[in-house]
Amino acid sequence: MPQIKAFSLALAAAALITPAASAQLAGYEIVAQVTAYDATVSKQLIVNCPKDKKVTGGGWAALDKTDAILEGQATTSQPAYDGSHWMVNAKNQSSFSPKWKLKVWAICAKAD
DSSP, rough: OOHHHHHHHHHHHHHHHHHHHHHHOOOOOEEEOOOOOOOSSEEEEEEEEOOOEEEEEEEEEEEEEOOOOOEEEEEEEEEEETEEEEEEEEEEOSSSOSSSSEEEEEEEEEOO
């Protein structure tokens, strides 16, 4: 009997999730920027969404000159309070390369 309850709960959860997962975001766009490639240990970058859009998510990467991913640590990776941009403060922690660049992207969509 517990297997049937678990299966029923899984079906109910799938039914609730499916419509939202298949919905399209109007005006979906990824905006990205990159800092200079240098040996600055800590960097900050803010990526703005276009004026008619709000940030729905974002991310970052510490990269070497060939865009290979380096070890890094974000002290901040968050949206603006008003949804206008995504901000990242990050540090290079790579023993491989003292020089690096910070790439930040904002996932933007039309706001109603």
